[in-house]
Structures are given as C-alpha cells and as structure tokens.
Amino acid sequence: MADLLEMKNIHKTYPNGTKANQGVNLKIREGEIHALVGENGAGKSTLMKILFGLEQPTDGELRYKGQPVTFHNPKDAIAHGIGMVHQHFMLVPSFTVAENIVLGIEKRRGPLSLFTDRKAAVKSVQQLSESYGLRVQAEAKVETISVGQKQRVEILKALYRGARLLILDEPTAVLTPQETDELFVALRQLVTQGYTIIFITHKLREVMEISDRVTVLRAGKTIGTLATKETNKEEISRLMVGRDVLLRVEKKAANPQDVVLAVENLSVADNRGSIAVKQLSFSVRSGEIFGIAGVEGNGQTELVEAITGLRARVGGSVRFLQQELTGLDVLGIRNLGIGHIPEDRQSRGACLTASIQENLILDLYRQKAFNRGGLLHQANLKQKVDELIAHYDIRTKSGDFLAGSLSGGNLQKVVIARELSKDPKLLVASQPTRGVDIGAIEFIHREIIRKRDEGSAVLLISAELSEVMSLSDRIGVMYNGELVAILENNHALTEEEIGFYMLGVKKHEKKAMGS
Template identity: 65%
Template sequence: MSILLQMKDIHKVYPNGTAANRGVDLTIHEGEIHALVGENGAGKSTLMKIMFGLEAPTSGTIEYKGAPVTFHGPKDAIRHGMGMVHQHFMLAPSLTVSENIVLGEEPRKGPLSLFRDRNKESQEIEKLIQTYGLKVDPQAKVETIPVGQKQRVEILKVLYKGARLLILDEPTAVLTPQETDELFDSIKALIKQGYTIIFITHKLREVMEISNRVTVLKAGKTIATLLTKDTNPEEISRLMVGREILFRVDKQPSVPQDIVLSIKELCASDDKGAPALCGITLDIRAGEVVGIAGVEGNGQTELVETITGLRKAISGEIRYFNEELIGKSIAQIRAMKIGHVPEDRQTTGSSLTSTIAENLILDHYRNPEFKWGPFQSKKKIKQFTKIMMDVYDVRAQNEDVMAGSLSGGNLQKVVIARELSKNPKLLIASQPTRGVDIGAIEFIHREIIKKRDGGAAVLLVSAELSEVMALSDRIAVVYEGEIVAVLENSSELTEEEIGYYMLGLGIKKQKEEVAAQ
C-alpha cells in the first residue's frame, strides 16, 4: 500500500506547559483501517486535532500524499479530502438528517445562488445513502433517531464533503453491540471503495476485529506500530499501560445481607410518553452486584432515572432501607448515601463549565471536611482533589482545569471518583467504563467490587455483556421494559443463554417450563 499521510516528530506543548505530544510518528497507508490506541491522556485526541487542523503543532511535520502540508484550520484538512467524526456528536438536534448532512454546504439555485435547491439536496442525500449503505431517514429530525443512526449521520456528513480519509474518534463508545456490528459493516464497505480509516478506540477486541495495523501511544510518544494479525490484546495492553493487564475480575463469592433497594411493580414512561417500564420488581441486597443485561433501549435508562429521581414514576414502589424514594427530589436522594454514575457524563454526570475540583465536591461541598469554620476551605478542597486525581489517575495540569476540556475518559474518572468517594450504601453505576482505557477499566472494576465487599449494594447497567458477567453476582435481563429473567451468575452461565432472554426468546421458554411442572 502507498503512504497516504505521515506525521513526523510531532510535538505539542500548550502555553500552561502541558506536553500532550512528545515526538509522535504516525504513518497511514492508503486503503487501510489503522487503529490508534493509548491510555486516557496519551495524546491521541491532540494528535488527531493537529491532523485535522484544529490545533497547530509546536514542532514537527505533516506530509499528505508525499507533499508537506500545513493546516490552518479544519477547512484546509477538508479540502485535502479529510473528515473527522468526533466522539461526542456535532449535530443540530432540531434539524433533519438531510439538513445536518448538508449544513454549510447547501445546494443553491437561482440568480446569484440566492435560493436553496431542496430537490437537488434530496437527490444527493438519497444517492449518498444508497452508495454507502448507511441507512437513515433523511427527513427524520435528528433528536428522534437512535444513537446508532446519529453515528451514520456524522459519517454521511464527512462523506458529503468529499472526505477520503476518515478519522473516527471512539465511534462505538455509545453504540449497542448490534449497532457496532452495523458500523463495522459500513466501515468495511468504505474500505472496499478505496477509503482510508483511522479508528481511535479503547476496546482491544475491536482493534483485533477491524484494523489492519495499530499504533500505540503512551505519555505522548509513539511506542510501536504493529500489524494487527501479528499481535494480540495482551501485547497491545502491555505496550499501552506498561504492565500486564488482567482481562478478568478477581473476586470472592458475594455474601448478600439485608435488602437495600426494593423495587415493586414499577412503571414509567419514556420521553415521548410511551410505556418504558412495565411492572419492574427487583431486590438488591447489601454485599452484592446486580447487573442489568439487555439490548439498549429496553428500559435500562428509564429504570436508573426513576430510581435516582430524574424521571417520575407512573406507579409502583422504590424503597431504600424501607424509605420510599418516589416523590423525593434529586437532592434528597443524593443526600441519602446513594451514588449515581450516569450513562451520559457530559449532560448529567458533570458540569463542563466548572473545574475538576468543583465537580468532585459538586453535591457535598457543604460537608464539614471542606469547611474552615463557616467558610469553605480552598486548602482542604485542593488537598482532597489532589488525592482523588492521584487515586483515580485523572490526567490534567491541576485541579483548576475546566471539566469540559478533559478527554472523555478523564471526565469519566472524575465522575467515578466523586461518586465512589462518598462511600455510598447504594451505588448505581450506568456504563461506568464507557470511553476509558483498559488500565482504568481494571481499576474501576476493582473499586466496584471493593464497594460490594464493604457492604454496599450495587446496581450495574452496561451495554458490554462481558462487563455485566464479570462483575455481577446476579443478572436481571430486561426486554421491552420488563424483567424477563433473574439469573445467578455462575461458571455455567453463558452469554448465549443471557442473549436468548435479551432477544425476548426466553419468555416463551419460561412459560413452557412452568406449564410442564
């Protein structure tokens, strides 16, 4: 394969002294899927921003198709046939799919191109969708379509602008396994048509499945570039983290105690008013992890939001140590030793316009440990924040860095640190390791089990079935807003059996078994 792009000895030092890249070399071959991996803070995002013209390198050179290039902004990169799909979608929710795709590049007609050519736009979008097999309704409002389709809209946007080299930043972070499979099919189809893909991910299984080559970054430097077929997850993780990573969770059998959370006949609606939860009944005891398994969109989000006060229940009970939670405010619930790691770290998990320190004490800044007499003690807050940043490996210059400037993985660590540092008696963890690197995943898993062993009740929701199976003592499977099975997690339990219930096929099986008794 011919070389499409080369980045040589790239350095990036910010005015505050932070060195994000320290001599990175990256070579991309035309027509390949090239994976870029590294821990949170390894310099991946900065490198891609430099490649796409969002940042200027402090030193180093970029060659595109054999010629030196300097990008003064994304428009320069786009003119050279590059496109970037960001980890957090850059879409206008109130506009249609079609309007989002052509935004800024709308076809025009009439004198002086004064009028928008809706017919031409419709024809171009239909042709684009058919050509690349990225099926989505062009007339649907973006706010109404599933996450997987939003991902397709982002890809169609860059293809519409003529991109031949696509940078996909954590493209599967918010996708279900089924949506991920569909995305991979689309990526493979693009490669067959001569496109080149840079694929940034923390999921080594995806690296092995989809990429031709993989480059590992660590502490802002290139550690190695490997042929994917000649390596394995263990070698990649060792290069990323600098040590062996356990791809299993070491834990002792649980010793369940008293019921901490009791849910009875709970019903709730989704954002459109349609039924989302239908008679959910579940008990969670101190000293156990209960995992929720199910294809995303089957009520997991509504269940967590109803428990934590973010959504109103229609009927039923949610009792926490025999105290009813329904009707209580979010503040009241959070003051009851209930920790909540939300699935969306940006909108409900943090304040992006506040500092790391402010986020870490967001709902317990009135605690005596942060006071000096009647006043807040900046010294105590700073000490606490430094400890949390060290323990949870939050990589930032200092505690005064704005949360919105952190990478997705580092922001997730801030949320995890805040919720676990409160020593909750009930921990509700929704997608706790989404977007974090393998070293951090190992640490978060350990901390969740530590909370369980310390007597906390844990409700775990994850789109990663392997994570649910690794951490849970019992697994409740949801399908269309109902719990269709509660399974003891033993060595005999398989993903296939859980998947059977996740697809709704186990309901019939259970009824047949009951009838036969």
C-alpha cells in the same frame, strides 16, 4: 501500500503549559484500517484534531499524498478528502436522514436557486448508501432511527463530502454486538473500494478484529506501530499503560443478602413528556451487582434519574431498605447512603469550575471531623483529599487545581473517589468507565467489585455490553422503556443472546421474569 498520510514530529503545547503531543509520529498507509490507541490524556484526540484542522500544531509537519499540507480548519481537511465521525453524533434530530447528509451543500432548484431540491437529496443519498453497503432510510427522521443507523448517517455524511480518509472516534461506543458486526462489514467494504480508515478505540478486541496496524500513544509520545496480526491484546495494553494489565475481571461468586433497592411498576416520562420507563420492576440485593444492558436511549437515563431524585415519577414506587423515596430531594436520598456515578461526569458528576478538592469533599464538609462550628478544618480536609488522590490514582499535582483541567479519565476518577469513599449501601453506577482508558477501567472495575464484596448493592447501567457481562451477577435488559429480560449471568450466557433482547427481537413474559 504507499503512505497516504504522515504526521511527523508533532508537538502541541497549550498556553497553560500542557504538552498534549511531544514529537508524535504517525504514518497511515493507503487502503488500511489503522487503529489508534492510548490512555486518556495520551494525545490521541489532540492529534486527530490537528489532522482535521480543529487545532494547530506547535511544531511538526503534516504530509498528505506525499505533499506538505497545513489545515487551518476542518474545511481545509475536508477539501483534501479527510472526514471525521465524532463519538457524539452531530446530527439534527428533527431533520431527515437525507437532509442531515446534504446539510450545507444541498442542491438547489427554482428561481435564483431559492429552494432545496429534496428529491435530488433523497436520490443521491439512496445511491450513496447502496454503493457503500451502508443502507439507511433516506426519508426517515433521524430522531426515529436506531443508534446504529445514526452511525451510518454520520459516515455517509463524510463520504458525501468526498472523504477518502475517514477518522472514526470510538465508533462502536453505543452499538449492540450485531450493529458492531454490521459496521465492520461496511468498513471492510469501504477499504476494498480504496478508502482508508483511522479507528480510535479503547476496545482491544475490536483492534484485533478490524485493524491492519495499530499505533500506540502514551504520555503524548508514539510508543510504537505494530502489525495487528503479529501482536496481541496483552502486548498492546502493556505498551499503552507501561505495565501488565489484567484484561479479565477477577471476582469471586456473589453472596447476595437482603433487598436494598426495590423498584415496582415504575413509570417515568422524558423531557418531552413521553413515557420513557414503562412499569418497570426489579430489585437489587446487598452483595450483588445487578447490571442493566441496552442501547442508549431506551429509558436508562430516566430510570437512574428517578431513583436518584433528579426526575419525578409518573407512577410506581422506589424503596430503599423498605423506605419509600418519594418526596425526598437529591440531598435527602444521598444522606440515606446512596452513591451515584452519573453518566455525564461534566454536567452531573462534577463542577468543572471548582477545585478537585472541592469536588471530592461535597459529602465530607458537613461531617464533624471536617467542620468545626461552621468553619472548615482545612488540615483534615487536605489530608483526606490527598489520601483519595493517592488511592484513586488521580493524576494531578495538587487538589487545588480546577476539576475542568483534568482529562476525562481523571475527572471520572474524582467522581468515583467521592462516591465510593462514602461507603454507600447502594451504588448507582451509570456508564462508570465511559471514555476511560484500559488502565483506569481495570481500577474502576476492581473498586466496584470491592464495594459489592463489602456488602453494597450495586446497580450498574452501561452501554458497554462486555462491561455488564464482566461485572454483573444478574443482568436486566432494557428495550423501549421496558425490562424485557432478567438473566442469570453464567457461562452459558453470550453477548449475542443479550443483543437479541437489546434489539427487541426477543422478550421474556413479565410473569416469568424473576426479581
């Protein structure tokens, strides 16, 4: 196969001196699925932003179809047949599928072409979806369709604009196993029709399953490009991190004790006033990890916010060590010994305009060792912060740097360090490894298990099914705001079995569900 794209000796240095890309080389062959992997901060996102015209390289050359090119903006990239599907969907929820796909390039009708030709849009989208095996409901509103369907809409939106090279950024992050399989079938069909795909992912199993070749970046440099069939997950992870990585979670059997968290008949409304959590009941004991699996948007966010004091309840109760949490604010709940790793580290987990030190000491500065007569004991605080930075491997030169200057993975480590260092009796961990590279995932998993073994109760919520299965001792599955199953996590339990519950195909009777 001929090279469709060559990114040669790409450098990108930001005004603050950060070197995101340092001589990166990438060759993409026409008609292949090429995986791009690397740790957080390795330079993947910057490289793809340069390719899609969102960033300009400091130095280096892009060649597309053998010709040198410069993309000043995404419009230039799209004009050359390059499309990008971002990890966070860029769709208008109140618009139909067809309206989203043709948005900005609609066919017009009527006098002076004043009106959008909706029938033409629906017809075009139906033909497009059928020809590529990406079946969608053209007239359905986006807010009513599944996450897997939204993913298809994003891909069709790029194809409708003439893309022949597709950049997919973490495309399976929120998909069920069944939806991932369906996506892979569609991607393979696209390749047979002459399309080329760059597949960015942290999931090495998917790299091995879907890609033809894989390029590894580390610290802004190209480490190597490998034929997928000639390598394995261990070699790829070693190239990514620079050391051997334990790809499986090692843990001893749980030793659950007393109930720490008891949720009974809990109902919670979402921001629109609709009931998002429906009479949900479960318990979490000290010394165990209770995982909740489910496609995002099925009430998990509202459940976590109700437990941690961020959202009022419509009905039911939440008890922590027999104490009802109703009426307590966030600070009151945290002071009881409840740690919370929020799903959104930027808006809930950290203050980006504060320093790393300030983020780490949010639960420390009131303690006597760090506060004397209302004045902070700076030496003690600095010593503690330096210890946390070292133990949790937060990649920074100083705790005085702004939290917003950190990569996503390092910012997540700041949140993890703060929440775990307080030795919580209950840890509510929501999407704890989202957007985090394989080396950091290994570390975070080990720390969560350590807390369990020290006697903490852990409530784990993750859209990453493999993570739920690796860490959890028991697994609850949420669908449409209900807890449709509580399962013992043993060797007989499979991802496919849980996937059926996640899709609402299977459901346990409430009276048969244990707590």
